[in-house]
Amino acid sequence: MDTPFQIADREFSSRLIVGTGKYKDNRTMVDAIRATGAEMVTVAVRRVDLDRTKEEGVLYHLDPEEFLLLPNTAGCYTAEDAIRYARLARAAGFTEWLKLEIIGDQETLLPDTHATIEAAKILVDEGFKVMAYTNDDLIAALRLEDAGCVAVMPLASPIGSGLGVVNPYYIREIKRRLKVPIIVDAGVGTASDACVTMEQGVDGVLMNTAIAVAQDPVAMGESMRLAIQAGRLAYLAGRMPSREIAVPSSPTVGMVD
Amino acid sequence: MRTTPAVEVRINGKDREIPTGLSVSGLLEWLELNPALVVVELNREILDRDRYQEIHLAEKDVLELVHFVGGG
Numbered sequence: 001m002d003t004p005f006q007i008a009d010r011e012f013s014s015r016l017i018v019g020t021g022k023y024k025d026n027r028t029m030v031d032a033i034r035a036t037g038a039e040m041v042t043v044a045v046r047r048v049d050l051d052r053t054k055e056e057g058v059l060y061h062l063d064p065e066e067f068l069l070l071p072n073t074a075g076c077y078t079a080e081d082a083i084r085y086a087r088l089a090r091a092a093g094f095t096e097w098l099k100l101e102i103i104g105d106q107e108t109l110l111p112d113t114h115a116t117i118e119a120a121k122i123l124v125d126e127g128f129k130v131m132a133y134t135n136d137d138l139i140a141a142l143r144l145e146d147a148g149c150v151a152v153m154p155l156a157s158p159i160g161s162g163l164g165v166v167n168p169y170y171i172r173e174i175k176r177r178l179k180v181p182i183i184v185d186a187g188v189g190t191a192s193d194a195c196v197t198m199e200q201g202v203d204g205v206l207m208n209t210a211i212a213v214a215q216d217p218v219a220m221g222e223s224m225r226l227a228i229q230a231g232r233l234a235y236l237a238g239r240m241p242s243r244e245i246a247v248p249s250s251p252t253v254g255m256v257d
Numbered sequence: 258m259r260t261t262p263a264v265e266v267r268i269n270g271k272d273r274e275i276p277t278g279l280s281v282s283g284l285l286e287w288l289e290l291n292p293a294l295v296v297v298e299l300n301r302e303i304l305d306r307d308r309y310q311e312i313h314l315a316e317k318d319v320l321e322l323v324h325f326v327g328g329g
Binding site for chain 1: 268269270271288290294295296298303321322323324325326327328329
């Protein structure tokens with residue numbers, strides 16, 4: 001009864017996209033990601049550490065045949081830097097897919113939406129499939145769609161905060177107004193957050209820290225898989241109206257004297 | 258005593274002496290890096306892998322060697 005989850009020309013069986021950062025070791029990362037059922041995983045581009053082991057690259061552990069790699073531009077603060085990282089990522093991964101992320105403030109890690117829109121226009125022209133991380137701001141989301149992004153990814157709350165969706169109304173508004181897939185990226189802390197996020201009707205969720213720093217990342221990965229499915233199903237099922245008054249579930253007539 | 262001729266280049270933000278006459282392929286081999294998993298940016302230009310043999314490094318070249326790491 002659900003429609004397929006499609007981004008650009010590709011269909012996905014999982015509505016969950018996960019990051020590969022912050023895991024205590026690579027074995028746990030791979031096991032946790034497999035438990036989530038995610039097909040698309042994000043990776044970052046960084047300098048090779050020439051003084052350390054040569055096997056620290058994530059591609060030694062994640063098979064690009066098993067997962068679609070989504071390189072990010074995390075750590076970039078300007079459109080120019082993000083474009084440079086995007087080009088490096090394309091050369092590293094032979095992929096047009098890109099998570100565009102440009103941070104505007106070091107303390108909150110909130111996105112610089114203006115720079116993101118500028119960079120998105122250039123990268124779309126260069127043939128990238130841009131999935132843009134942005135604020136929960138309708139106007140920025142509309143501009144990113146106009147720029148040609150294949151998905152728009154508003155935050156639930158700040159990166160790594162685990163606060164869940166702080167503004168469900170804005171998330172629903174973005175979903176209602178845009179045609180491209182809406183993937184909520186950042187801020188999910190636990191399974192209930194993921195479920196509530198999907199209940200807003202968005203197409204998917206991207207998360208990293210919630211799974212990576214859980215005490216048992218593999219179990220949390222599994223719980224996120226179920227929460228995403230539950231939230232999606234609840235959205236499609238159509239919830240009852242909420243009201244601040246009790247209504248009995250059992251008949252009020254037919255009681256014995 | 259014979260000294261090995263060397264050129265000084267900057268790799269990932271650090272000055273390093275490398276043997277004279279190295280190609281980009283030669284450099285990756287010298288550093289024990291797998292060329293399939295590393296991207297080379299030479300003086301701000303990303304190099305296609307099929308040019309690694311023909312491009313030779315010179316004094317003061319600035320290289321960035323990057324790869325994918327875990328990230329969100």
